[in-house]
Amino acid sequence: MKDQRPEGIERYSHPAGGWDALKAVAKTLAHQQVVAQGTMTLLKANQPEGFDCPGCAWPDPKHTSSFEFCENGAKAITWESTARRSGPEFFESHTLSELWGWSDHALEDAGRLTVPLHYNADRDRYEPIEWDDAFRLIARELNRLDDPDEAEFYTSGRASNEAAFLYQLFVRAYGTNNFPDCSNMCHEATSVGLPKSIGVGKGTVTLEDFDHADAIFSFGHNPGTNHPRMMTTLHTAARRGVPIVVFNPLKERALERFAAPQDAVEMATLSSTQIASAYHQVRTGGDLAALKGIMKAVLELDAIDLQAGGAGLLDRAFIAEHTTGFEALVEDIGRTSWESIVSISGLSRQALESVARIYVNAKNVIVCYGMGITQHAKGTANVQQIANLLMLRGNMGRPGAGIAPIRGHSNVQGDRTVGITEIPNKALLDGMERAFGFRPSGEKGHNAIEAVEAIIAGKSKALVCLGGNLAVAMPDPDATFEGMRRLDLAVHIATKLNRSHLLTARTSIILPCLGRTDLDTQASGPQAVTVEDSMSMVHASRGFLNPPGEMLKSEPAIIAGMARATLGDRYGIDWEGLIADYDRIRDKIEEVFPDFHDFNRRVRKPGGFRLDVAASFRRWNTESGKANFLTSTGLDEDPLVGNPDALVLTTIRAHDQYNTTVYGMDDRYRGVFGRRDVIFMNRDDLAGRGLKDGDRIDIFGLAKDDGARRLVSGFTAVAYDIPRGSAAGYYPEMNAVVALDHYDRLSGTPSYKGVPITISAASA
Ligand SMILES: Nc1nc2c(c(=O)[nH]1)N[C@H]1C(S)=C(S)[C@@H](COP(=O)(O)OP(=O)(O)OC[C@H]3O[C@@H](n4cnc5c(=O)[nH]c(N)nc54)[C@H](O)[C@@H]3O)O[C@H]1N2
Ligand SMILES: Nc1nc2c(c(=O)[nH]1)N[C@H]1C(S)=C(S)[C@@H](COP(=O)(O)OP(=O)(O)OC[C@H]3O[C@@H](n4cnc5c(=O)[nH]c(N)nc54)[C@H](O)[C@@H]3O)O[C@H]1N2
Numbered sequence: 014m015k016d017q018r019p020e021g022i023e024r025y026s027h028p029a030g031g032w033d034a035l036k037a038v039a040k041t042l043a044h045q046q047v048v049a050q051g052t053m054t055l056l057k058a059n060q061p062e063g064f065d066c067p068g069c070a071w072p073d074p075k076h077t078s079s080f081e082f083c084e085n086g087a088k089a090i091t092w093e094s095t096a097r098r099s100g101p102e103f104f105e106s107h108t109l110s111e112l113w114g115w116s117d118h119a120l121e122d123a124g125r126l127t128v129p130l131h132y133n134a135d136r137d138r139y140e141p142i143e144w145d146d147a148f149r150l151i152a153r154e155l156n157r158l159d160d161p162d163e164a165e166f167y168t169s170g171r172a173s174n175e176a177a178f179l180y181q182l183f184v185r186a187y188g189t190n191n192f193p194d195c196s197n198m199c200h201e202a203t204s205v206g207l208p209k210s211i212g213v214g215k216g217t218v219t220l221e222d223f224d225h226a227d228a229i230f231s232f233g234h235n236p237g238t239n240h241p242r243m244m245t246t247l248h249t250a251a252r253r254g255v256p257i258v259v260f261n262p263l264k265e266r267a268l269e270r271f272a273a274p275q276d277a278v279e280m281a282t283l284s285s286t287q288i289a290s291a292y293h294q295v296r297t298g299g300d301l302a303a304l305k306g307i308m309k310a311v312l313e314l315d316a317i318d319l320q321a322g323g324a325g326l327l328d329r330a331f332i333a334e335h336t337t338g339f340e341a342l343v344e345d346i347g348r349t350s351w352e353s354i355v356s357i358s359g360l361s362r363q364a365l366e367s368v369a370r371i372y373v374n375a376k377n378v379i380v381c382y383g384m385g386i387t388q389h390a391k392g393t394a395n396v397q398q399i400a401n402l403l404m405l406r407g408n409m410g411r412p413g414a415g416i417a418p419i420r421g422h423s424n425v426q427g428d429r430t431v432g433i434t435e436i437p438n439k440a441l442l443d444g445m446e447r448a449f450g451f452r453p454s455g456e457k458g459h460n461a462i463e464a465v466e467a468i469i470a471g472k473s474k475a476l477v478c479l480g481g482n483l484a485v486a487m488p489d490p491d492a493t494f495e496g497m498r499r500l501d502l503a504v505h506i507a508t509k510l511n512r513s514h515l516l517t518a519r520t521s522i523i524l525p526c527l528g529r530t531d532l533d534t535q536a537s538g539p540q541a542v543t544v545e546d547s548m549s550m551v552h553a554s555r556g557f558l559n560p561p562g563e564m565l566k567s568e569p570a571i572i573a574g575m576a577r578a579t580l581g582d583r584y585g586i587d588w589e590g591l592i593a594d595y596d597r598i599r600d601k602i603e604e605v606f607p608d609f610h611d612f613n614r615r616v617r618k619p620g621g622f623r624l625d626v627a628a629s630f631r632r633w634n635t636e637s638g639k640a641n642f643l644t645s646t647g648l649d650e651d652p653l654v655g656n657p658d659a660l661v662l663t664t665i666r667a668h669d670q671y672n673t674t675v676y677g678m679d680d681r682y683r684g685v686f687g688r689r690d691v692i693f694m695n696r697d698d699l700a701g702r703g704l705k706d707g708d709r710i711d712i713f714g715l716a717k718d719d720g721a722r723r724l725v726s727g728f729t730a731v732a733y734d735i736p737r738g739s740a741a742g743y744y745p746e747m748n749a750v751v752a753l754d755h756y757d758r759l760s761g762t763p764s765y766k767g768v769p770i771t772i773s774a775a776s777a
């Protein structure tokens with residue numbers, strides 16, 4: 014008898030990729046009415062003379078290859094190059110109270126913003142405003158604050174190096190280091206954890222290293238959806254017979270099997286390639302335990318080898334010459350019992366031993382990881398344990414081996430490199446002084462959590478956002494929304510309307526900007542910008558589409574406009590000159606950051622250049638001058654899960670979404686169609702609560718008792734292949750049960766992937 018499944022829930026039995034991916038692209042193109050121009054646009058993605066795909070930060074084979082098909086890249090591009098517009102008529106026809114009732118999808122689907130807008134509270138509408146008037150209003154509000162530290166300057170990771178660099182120049186000249194950044198919600202555990210381990214907060218591998226790897230481990234990332242061009246790399250590696258070992262609570266289809274749309278044979282024969290050679294469904298938040306378990310098994314295998322007269326299985330020469338802390342690590346692992354490892358990771362000892370055998374049998378190992386590792390209360394510790402595992406066998410700083418954090422936004426790494434940081438180091442301050450003749454404040458500013466806390470507390474009164482949808486991306490929407498509505502000034506530089514723009518302050522302004530695909534013409538002619546991918550490759554990006562309207566400005570031009578209005582000629586910065594020709598911005602980037610030497614010449618070579626990542630060459634920029642094994646005692650990440658009824662919820666992305674941008678309501682590979690109001694649970698966890706597949710339930714977020722009620726109600730429970738004790742639901746819907754105060758104390762990364770919850774049958 015066929016199971017009766019909840020509405021919209023099906024079994025999706027195809028491999029990832031394949032014809033369904035091509036069909037999905039055709040549908041997107043049609044919906045956005047960009048068929049002719051759209052297809053041409055797709056062909057220019059990631060080409061030498063084209064633009065950098067805004068979809069993800071995975072690198073391209075030297076940006077010189079032939080067209081690489083990517084379904085979700087195509088969605089990101091067509092979403093931006095849509096023929097739809099939300100111009101003055103749109104805002105005249107809809108009050109903000111009405112728009113508040115629209116879905117996140119509908120708000121963005123209204124199309125590209127075309128004119129600067131100013132909120133009129135009497136009419137509850139955004140109304141067109143001249144650029145100069147908008148800049149003047151912003152300047153007036155910023156200059157009215159008692160202290161520059163009462164303003165927050167958020168950056169989302171799509172901003173180019175040029176935009177981000179000018180932004181930090183403006184903000185530092187204005188006088189604060191309040192730089193909340195999407196990276197704070199994303200790979201901050203990497204940016205904080207890895208410098209202490211290996212001296213650099215970035216990955217150490219290049220794309221070429223994947224060709225020389227003998228084993229690839231994947232922890233907590235979903236490439237079929239979130240960095241689909243990585244599937245080409247994994248597909249090639251799998252076909253080469255390289256073991257690919259996956260740790261993920263959910264069986265993600267693309268990690269199981271994939272049909273490459275480029276592969277004529279697979280497409281013609283409807284066949285596919287198995288990707289993971291072993292799939293371990295770790296419990297949410299069980300990675301620290303799993304990593305310690307693998308290391309424990311590696312140390313045991315090493316001891317056996319030594320006893321048998323072998324030379325051991327660790328790279329003892331590397332450990333002796335290049336590292337500190339090995340003994341302390343061995344001690345910590347020795348103290349950790351198999352019993353606790355197995356119960357917390359949810360994986361058997363045999364399973365972890367089999368991983369250890371793959372690990373020691375491979376000469377070169379790469380470990381890739383994403384949000385499943387970083388977005389935890391122990392995110393930094395997770396990242397450092399990955400580094401420990403690699404260093405045991407010298408898998409760091411040599412060809413075919415290393416650590417590969419998979420970044421999120423297409424330029425989130427670059428934004429950091431060119432100065433978006435709330436903790437400026439001496440090199441940055443020296444560089445700024447050298448290039449601009451003033452020394453910015455060195456005082457620590459706010460990260461994303463601190464910024465939102467300050468806004469909620471009424472201490473910060475102005476918020477400027479270079480892209481993004483901060484209010485919706487952050488935890489605790491009730492408190493966050495309310496705080497934002499009490500601001501004196503809110504400024505959003507954006508391509509499309511989203512919910513954060515509806516949280517109006519006393520003065521609220523939206524500034525429409527060009528996107529990656531748009532032609533950017535300044536006084537000296539058409540401009541290119543630059544971006545840095547996950548593997549530290551910097552390359553140029555040049556849009557070519559006619560902008561959606563004549564009023565739009567580029568991000569650098571908008572920043573320069575705000576800066577000049579706010580700062581006058583403070584420090585003699587030539588804002589117009591910098592905007593006239595972006596080469597001049599790049600010259601200044603080079604002056605501040607010597608790593609960018611010869612920037613304008615090197616970035617003109619197809620494929621660009623790689624920034625120096627010292628750890629890739631076994632140079633360790635740590636205090637000890639060596640790579641450090643770092644221990645983190647214990648395995649339990651969460652003191653909050655004291656409740657015996659608690660489940661650990663992870664919040665994830667569907668296939669048809671880009672962060673808070675919801676392209677559509679399907680999550681094809683997980684078999685969810687036309688809805689997002691679901692929670693995936695183990696059938697036995699449901700039964701244990703007297704519930705079953707398809708029941709409507711309420712979800713309560715547990716947190717330190719702060720009086721707040723965190724609730725998502727009336728969602729449908731979907732019995733799913735997920736470990737007991739774990740549950741999964743979609744971001745951002747589930748943000749209502751995430752507490753702002755629940756974050757990694759070392760990096761400030763919210764624990765979006767380890768949310769303690771209880772559930773019960775829906776009350777209404
Ligand atoms: N199309 C598309 N592309 C994107 C994005 C997008 O939204 N859409 N977002 C961009 C951004 S900003 C980012 S940061 C990246 C995000 O890319 P990912 O890191 O892939 O993001 P998530 O969907 O959050 O999923 C993480 C994966 O971790 C698994 N997971 C959840 N909890 C745990 C855990 O506790 N342990 C382990 N081992 N695994 C776990 C989930 O099942 C899921 O497969 O993608 C970027 N690219
Ligand atoms: N529960 C939960 N919450 C999460 C996460 C999670 O996994 N779970 N993930 C976190 C992560 S990894 C991240 S990175 C954040 C994402 O946080 P953000 O980066 O703040 O959010 P996005 O949804 O990427 O922003 C979308 C908006 O960006 C604007 N935009 C798009 N393109 C451009 C452009 O070219 N220029 C400008 N100026 N604006 C543009 C559009 O107006 C669009 O509405 O969310 C975090 N929140």
Ligand SMILES: [Mo]
Pocket residue numbers: 195198199200420421422
């Ligand atoms: Mo991200």
